[in-house]
Amino acid sequence: MRVTIEGGVADVRLNRPDKRNALDPAMFEALVLTGTELAADTSLRAVVLSGEGPDFCAGLDFGSFRAMASGERLSARAELPEPTGPARATGQRAVHVWTELPVPVIAAIRGNALGGGLQVALGADIRIVAPDAVLSVLEVQWGLVPDMTGTQVLPELVGRDVAKELAFTGRRVSGTEAARLGLATRVADDPLAEALQTARTIAGMNPHAVRGTKRLIEMAGRVDLAEGLAAEQREIGALIGSPNQVEAVTARFERRAPQFAD
Structure with a gap:
């Protein structure tokens, strides 16, 4: 993770652009620890969460899927303090830490936000997406369920039936459709610039x-x-x-x- 703070606004970026910001144990650790550290900063006014490079987050690192063939969950390797809130598993904590942050969190999404990457974005209070961004509740295509708070958060955003349709099929939707469904808050050609401007407004x-x-x-x-x-x-x-x-x-x-x- 890369974090810069200016004027009370934290610009937080997933920083594995060569891997499309995919989630591995180190990234899970960084998400939880960064969110926890920011929560303790009383000078903070708002957070913008985005990804370095062309993608927000393409989901789990392929190594995690290979490990699952032998029944192993690589996220369990993350070295974290004992959980204190309702989110107990590492993946859940990597998402819920942003919901628990006392200040508003705005996700700026361009490129891919797939599977676990989309669920990370669901931890934010506001999601601003590029029209051509690609979002998907992709887990079913890997034979899995959304297990990073997604099953609990999605119905609240898009309704129970739409949540089921997205999760049953893994269908990919554009940023434009995501905003129409309620999966995203609104569309912007430059979601990062728009998110930072919104965060600065909140900071005032x-x-x-x-x-x-x-x-x-x-x-x-x-x-x-x-x-x-x-x-x-x-x-x-x-x-x-x-x-x-x-x-x-x-x-x-x-x-x-x-x-x-x-």
């Missing part, structure tokens, strides 16, 4: 409001309505009159850029 907002919004929306549909509404009131109660909220109001009235504290 009250960081505590943004983090609170992510927490609340992640709860939606996963807790009962009373709990969700109560959480909403706790978040707004903590924000009203707080220094950053006062600064947001003051800056708007004074027609200047706000200066928020971490």
